[in-house]
Amino acid sequence: MTPKLEDVAKLAAVSKTTVSRVLNNRGYLSQKTIDKVHAAMAQLDYHPNVVARQLYKNQTNLIGILLPSVANPFFGELTDTLERLLYQAGYKVLIGNSMNDPQKEAAYLNQLLSRQVDGLIVGTHNQHIQAYQNPGLPVVAIDRVMNEDIPVIASDNYQGGQLATTHLIDRGAKKIIHTNGPEDLKTPAQRRRSAYETTMVAHGLTPITYTVDFNIAPSAKKAVFRQIFQEHPDVEAVFAANDVDAALIQQVAGEFGRQVPQDLMIVGYDGTNLMREVLPNLTTIVQPIEAMSKMALQVLTQRINKEPTEKEYILPVKLWPGQTG
Amino acid sequence: MTPKLEDVAKLAAVSKTTVSRVLNNRGYLSQKTIDKVHAAMAQLDYHPNVVARQLYKNQTNLIGILLPSVANPFFGELTDTLERLLYQAGYKVLIGNSMNDPQKEAAYLNQLLSRQVDGLIVGTHNQHIQAYQNPGLPVVAIDRVMNEDIPVIASDNYQGGQLATTHLIDRGAKKIIHTNGPEDLKTPAQRRRSAYETTMVAHGLTPITYTVDFNIAPSAKKAVFRQIFQEHPDVEAVFAANDVDAALIQQVAGEFGRQVPQDLMIVGYDGTNLMREVLPNLTTIVQPIEAMSKMALQVLTQRINKEPTEKEYILPVKLWPGQTG
DNA sequence: TTGTAAGCGTTATCAG
DNA sequence: CTGATAACGCTTACAA
Numbered sequence: 001m002t003p004k005l006e007d008v009a010k011l012a013a014v015s016k017t018t019v020s021r022v023l024n025n026r027g028y029l030s031q032k033t034i035d036k037v038h039a040a041m042a043q044l045d046y047h048p049n050v051v052a053r054q055l056y057k058n059q060t061n062l063i064g065i066l067l068p069s070v071a072n073p074f075f076g077e078l079t080d081t082l083e084r085l086l087y088q089a090g091y092k093v094l095i096g097n098s099m100n101d102p103q104k105e106a107a108y109l110n111q112l113l114s115r116q117v118d119g120l121i122v123g124t125h126n127q128h129i130q131a132y133q134n135p136g137l138p139v140v141a142i143d144r145v146m147n148e149d150i151p152v153i154a155s156d157n158y159q160g161g162q163l164a165t166t167h168l169i170d171r172g173a174k175k176i177i178h179t180n181g182p183e184d185l186k187t188p189a190q191r192r193r194s195a196y197e198t199t200m201v202a203h204g205l206t207p208i209t210y211t212v213d214f215n216i217a218p219s220a221k222k223a224v225f226r227q228i229f230q231e232h233p234d235v236e237a238v239f240a241a242n243d244v245d246a247a248l249i250q251q252v253a254g255e256f257g258r259q260v261p262q263d264l265m266i267v268g269y270d271g272t273n274l275m276r277e278v279l280p281n282l283t284t285i286v287q288p289i290e291a292m293s294k295m296a297l298q299v300l301t302q303r304i305n306k307e308p309t310e311k312e313y314i315l316p317v318k319l320w321p322g323q324t325g
Numbered sequence: 326m327t328p329k330l331e332d333v334a335k336l337a338a339v340s341k342t343t344v345s346r347v348l349n350n351r352g353y354l355s356q357k358t359i360d361k362v363h364a365a366m367a368q369l370d371y372h373p374n375v376v377a378r379q380l381y382k383n384q385t386n387l388i389g390i391l392l393p394s395v396a397n398p399f400f401g402e403l404t405d406t407l408e409r410l411l412y413q414a415g416y417k418v419l420i421g422n423s424m425n426d427p428q429k430e431a432a433y434l435n436q437l438l439s440r441q442v443d444g445l446i447v448g449t450h451n452q453h454i455q456a457y458q459n460p461g462l463p464v465v466a467i468d469r470v471m472n473e474d475i476p477v478i479a480s481d482n483y484q485g486g487q488l489a490t491t492h493l494i495d496r497g498a499k500k501i502i503h504t505n506g507p508e509d510l511k512t513p514a515q516r517r518r519s520a521y522e523t524t525m526v527a528h529g530l531t532p533i534t535y536t537v538d539f540n541i542a543p544s545a546k547k548a549v550f551r552q553i554f555q556e557h558p559d560v561e562a563v564f565a566a567n568d569v570d571a572a573l574i575q576q577v578a579g580e581f582g583r584q585v586p587q588d589l590m591i592v593g594y595d596g597t598n599l600m601r602e603v604l605p606n607l608t609t610i611v612q613p614i615e616a617m618s619k620m621a622l623q624v625l626t627q628r629i630n631k632e633p634t635e636k637e638y639i640l641p642v643k644l645w646p647g648q649t650g
Numbered sequence: 651t652t653g654t655a656a657g658c659g660t661t662a663t664c665a666g
Numbered sequence: 667c668t669g670a671t672a673a674c675g676c677t678t679a680c681a682a
Contacts, residue, residue: 052659377675
């Protein structure tokens with residue numbers, strides 16, 4: 001059996017209270033007692049039972065992070081950053097990779113609702129899950145609108161769409177195609193589409209948006225991208241939904257004998273450190289992952305402390321000028 | 326206040342025991358009682374307190390995953406896969422990204438030791454932390470030797486080193502340089518170096534290994550890679566420690582006016598789905614992430630159930646033939 | 651088929 | 667400066 005506080009107390013010939021005091025540096029204690037207790041703890045290799053403490057305090061110091069998949073570079077870097085900041089703030093991280101499976105997400109949510117975590121950061125795609133309606137749990141959303149009560153932290157997707165589109169127009173492109181997720185997903189990312197379309201029209205150009213499901217396999221994505229070249233052989237530039245898609249589009253362009261950027265310009269989205277290392281030439285819009293993470297933590301903390309928050313926090317993006325557009 | 330079991334009991338006019346029975350489908354209950362209790366739970370929007378249950382059962386259904394960083398494609402995909410499998414097995418996942426910081430890792434470990442998790446999967450680089458010596462907690466290691474008592478799940482690094490080296494030799498390279506982590510790290514990955522060196526010698530060639538610290542920034546890595554070309558202008562091929570490094574080496578090769586594969590062949594390592602999507606041309610050794618994850622779960626489960634395990638589980642790798650080597 | 655009561659390992663109140 | 671004891675919310679013998 002693993003030793004418990006009582007065992008330490010017995011061995012040190014003091015009460016449980018005293019041991020607890022030593023453990024938490026609380027109240028007045030003689031140095032002698034402190035030493036005695038420490039010795040007993042060392043001898044037994046005692047580790048306090050975190051769960052018992054959690055029960056009493058009604059607090060777990062755990063934060064849940066619900067995202068589609070940590071294997072995706074954007075969500076991977078986001079999780080990594082959040083974990084670092086949360087750790088500094090005294091929290092540990094419980095992850096749930098929903099893979100955009102509404103069932104799995106709902107299951108996670110229901111379990112986390114049970115005072116398993118002190119707060120929740122969500123960035124999943126299924127925002128219509130019942131449990132979000134009244135979570136009785138501090139929640140913040142990243143880049144997703146869940147419901148009116150949940151504050152959203154997002155980068156400035158409108159600005160990103162504008163930056164990308166004007167950049168391509170400035171570089172001489174007229175026939176520019178945009179790829180994005182399904183329109184019915186009411187995500188802030190749809191503002192990119194809006195910015196793209198507005199910017200195109202403002203320049204007297206015709207916007208064309210291809211819908212690419214976030215979930216589907218790369219081969220299926222490539223099939224969609226091939227359609228672009230088949231249906232619009234005169235396409236001059238593509239503004240992609242993310243950097244991985246941008247890479248796939250560049251590959252497909254190659255199949256059609258197009259050199260980038262001579263025969264086709266490409267601008268990606270996300271600009272994670274990893275993708276900028278691996279594909280430094282890719283022109284892309286960089287999301288401020290660090291700033292978003294800090295803001296998420298700050299707003300979540302406010303929620304936990306029952307302080308008021310804004311509904312939305314929008315952080316600026318920037319263009320990473322590569323060689324592809 | 327969030328409602329507790331007792332509130333449900335009161336509202337349904339039954340005892341706590343009965344509510345608990347309904348909650349867990351245990352024992353004999355009249356349908357009438359069941360319905361009554363369910364109605365009360367619904368009315369109160371009751372969610373059982375997981376922590377209280379954990380305390381009683383002395384079991385959290387949480388598994389800790391300690392890895393350097395989930396932002397790295399290999400560890401990201403590994404975490405993603407493990408999370409999926411663990412979820413199916415009824416576990417949730419607590420992550421700790423040590424960033425190879427021994428202090429942070431030790432802190433995590435100490436906290437997780439406190440019955441915060443039912444088991445631990447580690448793949449960090451600092452294997453000399455005290456707490457691993459006697460963890461009193463089921464632990465398995467991935468690709469790292471922690472101590473004699475902790476089973477290791479790894480891919481066949483020797484085979485990987487052999488595959489890569491013979492592949493390059495078969496393709497006509499003679500001056501082949503290998504990059505790897507610091508030799509003092511007693512990781513299974515060092516077997517690649519061993520395989521590389523043995524294979525080179527067996528073919529009458531001279532092995533040259535450059536040490537590249539896993540931790541350092543990409544710019545620092547590139548500096549090391551530049552040295553390779555400066556000190557060995559006649560290098561014909563590089564067998565890199567991982568795919569990201571392989572990408573960096575290809576970039577540096579470009580700086581030196583070398584075309585890949587004509588003027589330089591490159592073979593990477595890891596072969597994650599992401600990297601194969603983004604850089605499909607990169608020849609690489611594919612680690613069996615799914616198989617390793619399954620094995621890790623299986624062995625961890627055995628440990629949890631106090632069944633005997635082997636010391637080491639080695640899984641085969643395969644070569645992904647790209648265009649770079 | 652249902653209820654009573656003890657216990658999981660802490661912390662905190664209150665008394666000494 | 668230290669110690670009894672109740673409480674955190676649940677589960678499970680044991681009783682009825």
